Amino acid sequence: MKHENGLIIVLSGFSGAGKGTIMKHLLASYPGEYCLSISATTRQMRDGEQEGREYFFKSREEFDAMIASRELLEYATFNGNSYGTPRDYVEKLVAEGKDVILEIEIQGALQVRELYPDALLLFVMPPSADELKERLVGRGTESPEVIAQRLAISARESQFMPQYDYLVVNDILDESVKQVHEIIQSEHYRVERNHLTIKKMQEDLKKFERSM
Amino acid sequence: MKHENGLIIVLSGFSGAGKGTIMKHLLASYPGEYCLSISATTRQMRDGEQEGREYFFKSREEFDAMIASRELLEYATFNGNSYGTPRDYVEKLVAEGKDVILEIEIQGALQVRELYPDALLLFVMPPSADELKERLVGRGTESPEVIAQRLAISARESQFMPQYDYLVVNDILDESVKQVHEIIQSEHYRVERNHLTIKKMQEDLKKFERSM
Numbered sequence: 001m002k003h004e005n006g007l008i009i010v011l012s013g014f015s016g017a018g019k020g021t022i023m024k025h026l027l028a029s030y031p032g033e034y035c036l037s038i039s040a041t042t043r044q045m046r047d048g049e050q051e052g053r054e055y056f057f058k059s060r061e062e063f064d065a066m067i068a069s070r071e072l073l074e075y076a077t078f079n080g081n082s083y084g085t086p087r088d089y090v091e092k093l094v095a096e097g098k099d100v101i102l103e104i105e106i107q108g109a110l111q112v113r114e115l116y117p118d119a120l121l122l123f124v125m126p127p128s129a130d131e132l133k134e135r136l137v138g139r140g141t142e143s144p145e146v147i148a149q150r151l152a153i154s155a156r157e158s159q160f161m162p163q164y165d166y167l168v169v170n171d172i173l174d175e176s177v178k179q180v181h182e183i184i185q186s187e188h189y190r191v192e193r194n195h196l197t198i199k200k201m202q203e204d205l206k207k208f209e210r211s212m
Numbered sequence: 213m214k215h216e217n218g219l220i221i222v223l224s225g226f227s228g229a230g231k232g233t234i235m236k237h238l239l240a241s242y243p244g245e246y247c248l249s250i251s252a253t254t255r256q257m258r259d260g261e262q263e264g265r266e267y268f269f270k271s272r273e274e275f276d277a278m279i280a281s282r283e284l285l286e287y288a289t290f291n292g293n294s295y296g297t298p299r300d301y302v303e304k305l306v307a308e309g310k311d312v313i314l315e316i317e318i319q320g321a322l323q324v325r326e327l328y329p330d331a332l333l334l335f336v337m338p339p340s341a342d343e344l345k346e347r348l349v350g351r352g353t354e355s356p357e358v359i360a361q362r363l364a365i366s367a368r369e370s371q372f373m374p375q376y377d378y379l380v381v382n383d384i385l386d387e388s389v390k391q392v393h394e395i396i397q398s399e400h401y402r403v404e405r406n407h408l409t410i411k412k413m414q415e416d417l418k419k420f421e422r423s424m
Contacts, residue, residue: 123403129416155417161410166401182394183401189378189391191335198373204341205367 003188004196006094008116009034009101010109011168011180013124014154016135018170022124023103025177033181035093037102040066043081056086074104074111083108099184106157113163120187122180123164127171215400216408218306220328221246221313222321223380223392225336226366228348230382234336235315237389245393247305249314252278255293268298286316286323295320311396318369325375332399334392335376339383 013019027034040056042063051057058066063082066072075084085102093100102112112119126132132154136147161167166183170176187193225231239246252268254275263269270278275294278284287296297314305312314324324331338344344366348359373379378395382388399405 125413129413129420132417133420151417151420155414155421158410158414158417161413162403162407164403166398167403167406167409168401179398179401183398186378186391186395186398189380189395191374191376191379194379195374197379198370201337201341201373202367202370205344205363205370208341208345208363209367 003097004194006096006098006100007184007187007193008090008094008112008119009099009184010112010119010121011101011103011124012106012109012122012164013168013170014126014132014157015150016132016139016154017124017126018135018173018176019103019124021173022168022170022176022180023101025173026101026180029177030181033099034184035098035100037085037090037100039083039085039104040072041081041083043083055083073115074102074108076105076107078105085112106160110160110163118193120166120184121164122166122168122183123161124168124170124176125161127169215309216406218308218310218312219396219399219405220302220306220324220331221311221396222324222331222333223313223315223336224318224321224334224376225380225382226338226344226369227362228344228351228366229336229338230347230385230388231315231336233385234380234382234388234392235313237385238313238392241389242393245311246396247310247312249297249302249312251295251297251316252284253293253295255295267295285327286314286320288317288319290317297324318372322372322375330405332378332396333376334378334380334395335373336380336382336388337373339381 011019011023023036027036038052038054038056040058040063042058042060045051045057049055063084066084066086067075071087072084073087073090075082085104085108090100090102102108104112109121113121126135133147133151136142136150142150168176168180191198223231223235235248239248250264250266250268252270252275254270254272257263257269261267275296278296278298279287283299284296285299285302287294297316297320302312302314314320316324321333325333338347345359345363348354348362354362380388380392403410
């Protein structure tokens with residue numbers, strides 16, 4: 001069965017939950033199945049990055065102009081840098097039947113939900129709060145203050161978990177990647193996403209009745 | 213992650229869509245994963261059948277008494293024989309965290325939905341109406357009148373498709389079996405089915421905040 005439409009899929013979750021890693025493995029494990037949305041940002045390009053690959057790099061003025069002309073379907077600001085998802089790119093791919101994944105933060109996810117009630121929102125979390133703390137500590141790169149701050153942000157963000165559609169418990173990476181894939185594939189068969197298929201079946205069966 | 217509860221899963225669909233075959237292969241492919249609900253019926257036991265394996269065989273009086281005492285969570289009558297799902301058995305298994313599958317007709321499915329709004333309703337359909345007709349004709353066991361009657365019933369039943377949760381398009385059997393399995397597994401991760409997990413995460417993260 002051909003899917004009626006591509007899905008807009010939001011992958012977000014706590015800092016340190018591993019959503020970036022899941023994302024990378026998902027794209028590698030199912031090549032051609034998913035498109036990754038590329039964000040626009042006002043932050044500086046870093047060594048090794050490339051325009052249009054990691055981000056579309058914009059000046060503050062350009063970014064504000066994109067907001068003003070509603071070219072971004074969501075945007076958010078962290079540490080003085082703004083990040084946003086260009087609307088055109090996503091809508092074009094979805095119309096072609098492609099599944100597009102947005103790896104974005106929670107405030108952006110809720111904007112997407114408002115604009116596209118049909119979007120699929122996945123929340124990546126570690127198996128437990130203790131595990132989240134251990135992962136942040138285990139990196140060895142963050143000071144205790146930064147870790148405390150991250151956990152405080154996670155505590156605040158956890159209030160929005162009920163607004164998502166699915167939890168992805170990132171315990172064993174391969175399983176989480178498979179789980180994300182299966183959730184997306186299954187969603188395509190939800191009745192609400194197949195009105196045309198159902199209507200066609202109903203009409204064709206009625207035609208039989210009339211012809212008999 | 214341990215699932216918070218078992219699911220009540222209803223598998224129904226058009227006569228000739230292959231739901232019985234999907235069911236049999238699902239149980240064989242994922243041994244121990246699913247429990248099949250066994251119906252009570254007033255119809256005569258046939259050769260090779262066994263009490264409590266295919267059905268619980270009941271007299272009309274016994275069956276009516278089960279209805280009166282609300283021991284059946286759904287029931288329906290076809291060709292003068294009644295069929296129903298014993299409630300006890302299903303509720304006990306679900307409370308133990310088991311996923312229980314009911315292979316029942318559409319009128320029963322809608323009764324289950326009313327009693328258990330959280331039940332998962334899957335509708336098995338062939339890839340097209342033409343294919344459904346061909347399968348019925350291909351069996352070679354039915355008269356044209358019976359085939360016409362079956363298709364008319366399917367036409368009527370198709371009106372209820374939008375009340376289901378998922379479509380299962382039965383084209384290639386192995387894929388349909390896998391699809392049913394993945395839909396059920398994915399459903400376990402829906403946010404609405406994980407309130408306790410979310411609440412625990414929220415509370416544990418808050419505890420960190422207080423302790424830091």
